Amino acid sequence: MSATLAALDGALAVAAAWFAIGIAGLAAPRSVRFVAWFLFPLSAILGVVLAGVALAGLPGGAQSAILPIGLPGLPFHVRLDALSAFFLVLLGLAGSGVSIFAAGYFRAGEGTAPGVLCLQYHVFLGAMAMVLLADDAYAFMVCWELMALASFFLVTTNHRIREIQRAGFLYLLIAHVGAIGILLCFGLLQANTGDYTFANMRAQHLAPLGASAAFLLALFGFGAKAGIVPLHVWLPEAHPAAPSPVSALMSGVMLKTAIYGMARITFDLLGTPTWWWGVVALAVGLATALFGVVFAAAQVDMKRLLAYSSIENMGLVVVAFGLAIVFRAYAMLPLAALALMAMLYHCLNHAVFKSLLFLATGSVLHATHERSLGKLGGLLRYMPWVAWTALIGVIAAAALPPSNGFVSEWLLLQGFLFTGGLPNPYLRMLVPIFAAGVVLVSALAGYVMVKFFGVIFLGRPREEKLAEANDAGFLERLGLAWLASGCVLLGIFPVAVLELIDPVASELLGRGLAQGGRIGDWLVLAPVSAERASYSPLAMLVVALAVVGLAFVLVRRFYHGRVRRAAPWDCGYPLQTARMQDTAEGFGQPIRQIFEPLFRMKRELPTAFDAAPRYKVTIEDPMWHGIFEPIAAATEALSRIVGFLQRGRIAIYLLYSFLTLVAVLFLAQA
Amino acid sequence: MSLEGVLAQLAAAVAALVLGPLLLGWVNQWRAWLQNRTAPPLTQPLRTLHKLFWKESVMAHGASTLYRLAPYVVFGCMLLASMIVPTLSTNLPLAPAADAIALVGLFALARLFISLAAMDVGTAFGSLGARREMLVGFLAEPAFLMVLFTASLITNSTSLATIVSSLSHRSLAILPSLAFAGVAFTMVSLAENARIPVDNPATHLELTMIHEALVLEYSGRHLALLEWAAALKLFAYSCAGLAIFFPWGIAQANDRTALLFSLPVLVAKLALGGIALAVIETILAKMRIFRVPEFLASAFLLGVLALLVHLLLGA
Numbered sequence: 010m011s012a013t014l015a016a017l018d019g020a021l022a023v024a025a026a027w028f029a030i031g032i033a034g035l036a037a038p039r040s041v042r043f044v045a046w047f048l049f050p051l052s053a054i055l056g057v058v059l060a061g062v063a064l065a066g067l068p069g070g071a072q073s074a075i076l077p078i079g080l081p082g083l084p085f086h087v088r089l090d091a092l093s094a095f096f097l098v099l100l101g102l103a104g105s106g107v108s109i110f111a112a113g114y115f116r117a118g119e120g121t122a123p124g125v126l127c128l129q130y131h132v133f134l135g136a137m138a139m140v141l142l143a144d145d146a147y148a149f150m151v152c153w154e155l156m157a158l159a160s161f162f163l164v165t166t167n168h169r170i171r172e173i174q175r176a177g178f179l180y181l182l183i184a185h186v187g188a189i190g191i192l193l194c195f196g197l198l199q200a201n202t203g204d205y206t207f208a209n210m211r212a213q214h215l216a217p218l219g220a221s222a223a224f225l226l227a228l229f230g231f232g233a234k235a236g237i238v239p240l241h242v243w244l245p246e247a248h249p250a251a252p253s254p255v256s257a258l259m260s261g262v263m264l265k266t267a268i269y270g271m272a273r274i275t276f277d278l279l280g281t282p283t284w285w286w287g288v289v290a291l292a293v294g295l296a297t298a299l300f301g302v303v304f305a306a307a308q309v310d311m312k313r314l315l316a317y318s319s320i321e322n323m324g325l326v327v328v329a330f331g332l333a334i335v336f337r338a339y340a341m342l343p344l345a346a347l348a349l350m351a352m353l354y355h356c357l358n359h360a361v362f363k364s365l366l367f368l369a370t371g372s373v374l375h376a377t378h379e380r381s382l383g384k385l386g387g388l389l390r391y392m393p394w395v396a397w398t399a400l401i402g403v404i405a406a407a408a409l410p411p412s413n414g415f416v417s418e419w420l421l422l423q424g425f426l427f428t429g430g431l432p433n434p435y436l437r438m439l440v441p442i443f444a445a446g447v448v449l450v451s452a453l454a455g456y457v458m459v460k461f462f463g464v465i466f467l468g469r470p471r472e473e474k475l476a477e478a479n480d481a482g483f484l485e486r487l488g489l490a491w492l493a494s495g496c497v498l499l500g501i502f503p504v505a506v507l508e509l510i511d512p513v514a515s516e517l518l519g520r521g522l523a524q525g526g527r528i529g530d531w532l533v534l535a536p537v538s539a540e541r542a543s544y545s546p547l548a549m550l551v552v553a554l555a556v557v558g559l560a561f562v563l564v565r566r567f568y569h570g571r572v573r574r575a576a577p578w579d580c581g582y583p584l585q586t587a588r589m590q591d592t593a594e595g596f597g598q599p600i601r602q603i604f605e606p607l608f609r610m611k612r613e614l615p616t617a618f619d620a621a622p623r624y625k626v627t628i629e630d631p632m633w634h635g636i637f638e639p640i641a642a643a644t645e646a647l648s649r650i651v652g653f654l655q656r657g658r659i660a661i662y663l664l665y666s667f668l669t670l671v672a673v674l675f676l677a678q679a
Numbered sequence: 680m681s682l683e684g685v686l687a688q689l690a691a692a693v694a695a696l697v698l699g700p701l702l703l704g705w706v707n708q709w710r711a712w713l714q715n716r717t718a719p720p721l722t723q724p725l726r727t728l729h730k731l732f733w734k735e736s737v738m739a740h741g742a743s744t745l746y747r748l749a750p751y752v753v754f755g756c757m758l759l760a761s762m763i764v765p766t767l768s769t770n771l772p773l774a775p776a777a778d779a780i781a782l783v784g785l786f787a788l789a790r791l792f793i794s795l796a797a798m799d800v801g802t803a804f805g806s807l808g809a810r811r812e813m814l815v816g817f818l819a820e821p822a823f824l825m826v827l828f829t830a831s832l833i834t835n836s837t838s839l840a841t842i843v844s845s846l847s848h849r850s851l852a853i854l855p856s857l858a859f860a861g862v863a864f865t866m867v868s869l870a871e872n873a874r875i876p877v878d879n880p881a882t883h884l885e886l887t888m889i890h891e892a893l894v895l896e897y898s899g900r901h902l903a904l905l906e907w908a909a910a911l912k913l914f915a916y917s918c919a920g921l922a923i924f925f926p927w928g929i930a931q932a933n934d935r936t937a938l939l940f941s942l943p944v945l946v947a948k949l950a951l952g953g954i955a956l957a958v959i960e961t962i963l964a965k966m967r968i969f970r971v972p973e974f975l976a977s978a979f980l981l982g983v984l985a986l987l988v989h990l991l992l993g994a
Contacts (some may be wrong), residue, residue, distance in 0.1 A: 169948055455817065458791070469801030564904075577741075577802045580883070589803040
């Protein structure tokens, strides 16, 4: 018990220290040295501390406290249980990597004074920690909004650029639309008791209709933050606008707070879910994942590509979430635990590899001042550190063994293979189709990642200036290496990780994955039984390395290792330039052609007589045209109609008052 | 992990390394015979490998470490894959390390590396090959997984050893789900192994090649490793297909007499499979590259159909 209490205190202390660091940044707002060499590294250490403290508190059971801050009579309730501890670990691990990278990255100042940036950044970190700790709706919403506001200011760091302002406002708008959904959901959950603590919500038993409405509101509200289609539109705008460490933190960690919210409300506050909620989540998640990955393949801006890839991954997380709901609703607890573990594992993986990839784009951006894939290329030679760490992230994002991304995909697919036991025959039929969709998404993710890595880091530089690109500095390398080693370790030791996070399943479902046995021995992951399925990344890696090493030695022993350098062969064509490589558009072209109905494309094709032929394709997100533009048009039309009332003359307004008075009197009389 | 298991594992690896190129030679021989040509000897692929290993490796000026690393990685992945698939015996110490999903993951890892290596030199054909390879891969990979899932649902396991031992114990009836899966598997393995109608292993015509465009810049020992890896891939795919659809003759754990017969049975099955492949390659024409997605999408749908049929009919 005392250990858990210490864990809660420790987590609160780290959050408070983050806020304090933010304020300390204001002490010398223009001093890059103070901020970069002292405050950001300190915050990275705090991240590691938070991860350690939360990890220690994970198995210990829930512990709560009341903080005397907030309005009089409305104190903050805070609580640390396995679910929040898990997400705090995620925040700490990814946050520390991003912070140490940011220490190197924010040297130049990005349009906002470094001290102010430091304040926004650390308020963001602290607010995320407090969101995960909040135990009443009031504290949760305050921290949630604080998180949204801090990230809004971070997105608009370069606030003088018009597109960035626009992206920031779009983000703020959708964040608030989502917040309304969450607020309404909490309103339903308290069931007219007027008591907004989570403890009270847990005690209420809502009628099926109310519970379903609350679930859908939560899915909508948190979905807006998580980037669920069609509320994803802010992601591809905000991520390219924000500085890369901010993108990394938003994509890696902030999106996960939305998943935390969904899991908290569905499994904890609402009690037992209904089966069709799971189907809704599965459908929405799969649509999001497919949409995200197809659009990622067509992007030509590296950060926009990663933003769509984040949408895809959040879709996969929601698919796992839906599967967990279905199993939970039918009281198939071991399988629900399996799906839940797949969801949590994928959250952790995505936090690590997507932060890594966003940070890598940050280094590329600083070195080349270029975000467009069409003007990059060949950077492996000039930025080896960034490129090789990014390669690890790419393998993880493509969900390939032995990386961490494969572990969560494996767990999720294992979950799908058990759906034959579901009592509902329609569901049994539906689920393989979802499984097929998930497999297609992860195969497409490989395509996207080859495009991302190949076009940026491989080939010949498409511009002259790229040859002057410098590799990342020491602090940046440290951040990249930290996250890359996370990808490797999470991939090679899945059993250890799963056993550490198993208390989350025990807490939410009443049964963990390891009940009555272990999740395999330390080497071999076997969540159900060894005959059923097993996977051992370490054994695979060792054998593969042995084979590769043996091949290398034997070739040199029996033959030779001679190499001669020459011009590329390329079928003997004499004239070749770097512009003849595949462009980003070219690499995405097959996907555009296959999934053509999904895209809204504008093509500008040259005619045969053009003196200076130009070829241009622009791709638009169909959700703008299909959903958001009609809403905007309707809002404008409505305001025009209402605007008719505003004549700007005092006599008319007096007339309105008079008519209203008469009407009210008339009603009172009746 | 018993000594016997380790020996069986090593035997499987050696068998794959030798039988892979021989299978390729066998298919080439049959193709030649069917087309009224004089056939090269059966061991021609092995001789070519030997020749390539002696040649020095000519590398483009800009080629990076990734380019030199990729052939080894691809070779390692493919050898590992052919060690996981039960070929001679199901008593494999590596079987618990990787199941059917991991097998597909290994193929995908190799594909990622070869595609990246092809983009590394920065030639037009390299990136063209990488793009096409990924195009084939992103449709073939899910289709192959659907085939494996159908077998997994029938046997309640994704472990390849368990799949083989429980499938070989069933009676000799054609399950409708496996029939669909079989068609899907045939289509996928043609695409994945760069065979006609998806790719032509004998072409160097710029506009049609996929596999050849990927390895266009490679020479000497690197090319040898990649070609050997391609032969291993064909072997692993064939053995995976044989293991699922014709699992008889693979020795079960602790069955020593069956172990003696498993090698001749495997060779016989592969020989028949090789003839079938040569016939397919002779009677079909190569498709245009943009027909390939349709071809593979139908394989994918057949795979999904196989899953559904199993869940609906329970067979």
